[in-house]
Amino acid sequence: MASKTAGARLEERWRDILSAHARTMCEIDRVLHPHGLGASDFEVLDILATAAPEEGEQCRVQNLVGRVHLSQSALSRLIARLEKDGLVTRSVCVEDRRGVWVTLTSKGRDLHAEALPLQRAALARTLGG
Numbered sequence: 001m002a003s004k005t006a007g008a009r010l011e012e013r014w015r016d017i018l019s020a021h022a023r024t025m026c027e028i029d030r031v032l033h034p035h036g037l038g039a040s041d042f043e044v045l046d047i048l049a050t051a052a053p054e055e056g057e058q059c060r061v062q063n064l065v066g067r068v069h070l071s072q073s074a075l076s077r078l079i080a081r082l083e084k085d086g087l088v089t090r091s092v093c094v095e096d097r098r099g100v101w102v103t104l105t106s107k108g109r110d111l112h113a114e115a116l117p118l119q120r121a122a123l124a125r126t127l128g129g
Contacts, residue, residue, distance in 0.1 A: 024126040031118045035111065036085070040078055042119055043068050045087065045112040048104040058101035060093065087111060 004012070028039040037045070047067055051059045061079065065072055079102055082088045087108030093099030104112070 020127065024123065027122040027126045028119055031122050032115055035115050035118075037111070037115055039119075040068065040070060041082060042112075042115055044075075044078060044082060044102075045104065045108055046116070046119070048088065048102060049109060049112045058091070058103045061090075061100045061102055064102065082108070 025039045028042065032038060032042055044064060047064060048059055051063065061075070064079075065075060068075055068078075070078065079088060079090060083090055087105055089103045089105060091101045091103070093101055
């Protein structure tokens, strides 16, 4: 039997990564759905909760773009939805009117704290941690 080529091994690894990612995102979506969140929603709340640990601290949307794996327009729509649900607030950056600040509300912080153990348990189940 011929050994796999380097290209075939890379392709196999890539497909394994995609499969693990899809399984993990689906599991996170499943466990967070009863709380009105999806995996990407939670990811934004989680970044805001850790990047701005004190209530009222802000994070620039631009800082989220590189950390959440969504296009800038998809992230803007997600943040608008979170704001509509009362989980975050948005405000214009005074120093740079093109910039937008996002702040986790107390409702968002409470929902994040409630969903965090569920998300972490989903990670442990799907990633074997």
